[in-house]
Amino acid sequence: MKSYTGTKSYLACMSLLSLFAFSQPAAAAPVTLGSAAPFGIFGGGAGMTNQGLYTVINGDIGTTADTTLVTGFHDLNAVFTETPKNIGRVNGTVHTAVAPAGSVPNAIAAAAALDIETAFTGLSPAALPGGIDVSSLGGGAGELGNRTLAPGVYKSAPGTYAIQGGDLTLDAQGDPNAIWVFQMATSLLVGGPGAAFPQSVHLVNGAQAKNVFWQVGSAATINAAGGGTMAGTIIASSGISTSTAGNVDVVTLNGRALVMHASATLVNTTVNVPGVASGPVEPPIVVDPPVIPTAPGVTVTGTHAADVVATAATGGIINVENNGGHVAVTENGTGTINITNNGQLLTVTNTGNGVVSINNTSSAAVTVTNTGNGNITVNASGLLPITLTYADGLDHVYP
Numbered sequence: 001m002k003s004y005t006g007t008k009s010y011l012a013c014m015s016l017l018s019l020f021a022f023s024q025p026a027a028a029a030p031v032t033l034g035s036a037a038p039f040g041i042f043g044g045g046a047g048m049t050n051q052g053l054y055t056v057i058n059g060d061i062g063t064t065a066d067t068t069l070v071t072g073f074h075d076l077n078a079v080f081t082e083t084p085k086n087i088g089r090v091n092g093t094v095h096t097a098v099a100p101a102g103s104v105p106n107a108i109a110a111a112a113a114l115d116i117e118t119a120f121t122g123l124s125p126a127a128l129p130g131g132i133d134v135s136s137l138g139g140g141a142g143e144l145g146n147r148t149l150a151p152g153v154y155k156s157a158p159g160t161y162a163i164q165g166g167d168l169t170l171d172a173q174g175d176p177n178a179i180w181v182f183q184m185a186t187s188l189l190v191g192g193p194g195a196a197f198p199q200s201v202h203l204v205n206g207a208q209a210k211n212v213f214w215q216v217g218s219a220a221t222i223n224a225a226g227g228g229t230m231a232g233t234i235i236a237s238s239g240i241s242t243s244t245a246g247n248v249d250v251v252t253l254n255g256r257a258l259v260m261h262a263s264a265t266l267v268n269t270t271v272n273v274p275g276v277a278s279g280p281v282e283p284p285i286v287v288d289p290p291v292i293p294t295a296p297g298v299t300v301t302g303t304h305a306a307d308v309v310a311t312a313a314t315g316g317i318i319n320v321e322n323n324g325g326h327v328a329v330t331e332n333g334t335g336t337i338n339i340t341n342n343g344q345l346l347t348v349t350n351t352g353n354g355v356v357s358i359n360n361t362s363s364a365a366v367t368v369t370n371t372g373n374g375n376i377t378v379n380a381s382g383l384l385p386i387t388l389t390y391a392d393g394l395d396h397v398y399p
Helices: 002-022 107-122
Strands: 041-044 049-059 060-062 088-092 145-151 152-155 162-163 168-171 179-185 189-190 200-202 211-214 220-224 229-236 240-242 251-259 264-267 268-271 299-302 308-312 317-322 327-331 336-341 347-349 355-360 366-370 376-380 386-390 395-398
Touching: 041 107, 041 264, 041 268, 041 355, 049 060, 060 107, 060 366, 107 229, 145 366, 189 229, 200 229, 220 229, 229 240, 240 251, 264 268, 336 347, 347 355
Parallel strands: 041 060, 041 251, 049 088, 049 264, 049 268, 145 168, 152 179, 162 189, 168 200, 179 211, 189 220, 211 229, 220 240, 229 251, 240 264, 251 268, 299 317, 308 327, 317 336, 327 347, 336 355, 347 366, 355 376, 366 386
Antiparallel strands: 386 395
16 A cells, blocks of 8 residues: 555656646747847837937847838937937947948848747747746736746736736846746736836846846837836837836836837837947936027027027027037027037027027037028037038038
């Protein structure tokens, strides 16, 4: 009898071990991103949008769309529709259907798009079956908040995952090669409950962001109220958004936000691509109420990080010496505007018959539009090119 009981116990243990082993092997296989690996943000064929002054991408960004669908970003080569309130620094390269200059049109972005789709398929339940239902560990089937999870493949039983009511901790248990894959048929929601509560993903005991993957069947929303730290490569079918317009608390993503069929929208977000060194951190820009000169013969001197808005609607002279924030200047009369810009982004529009003189030493972006009959003179010694648009329909790029 004892011999029979021992045999039965042995068989039961072996059966449990077999089930456990069957659910685990998929997590051991590394995931290959190929040419998409350097990208912190990818907007499929729909582009990328940044809102806010504090977005920094330590890596590349890309889309298979035209440059017109990239807004609020700049790299060392070009500026993509930045405004005084929407500036995103890319410490890599912006790749689009026609950029960067000198590249083979669409080649890099197109290759990345294909590799992203390949990775998405490789992370799917079809390729990695047997994903763990977290409700088997206690708690809700779609809730990852307030959990500590070992490496493995996790599949959402309801089709969605949320990190709410507490942070998620990923414990590598001393294995730096440990991999996590989270599969969901529809959406990923990080933050809450309630818009005011950001949540984070913590990596402990050797866990690395490069080994965490989120396969999202529809869209991902990361900390709509701003703040918090997300970890891993998010590959979503129909969109990724971080924070919400107007929030100043920075969302940090140690990983990537890669979208296949829609756009990526960032608000004051820092993206650190695994394996890419972080760029220099610029001091925060304090935005004060704008200084608006309305009378002729006004001199505006910016000595701190305030925005300056100067408008010459009639005659007279406006002298702007900017050492701090962003400057937006409009000449729609017959006056003269003299600008010395040592500060941040400079935007100048001349729709009248006046004269605009610019002496630019800033390394920030400068965009000048001249659709009137006046003259614009530019003396540039900054790092980024100055883009000038004339009424002749041609773009003139300095220096």
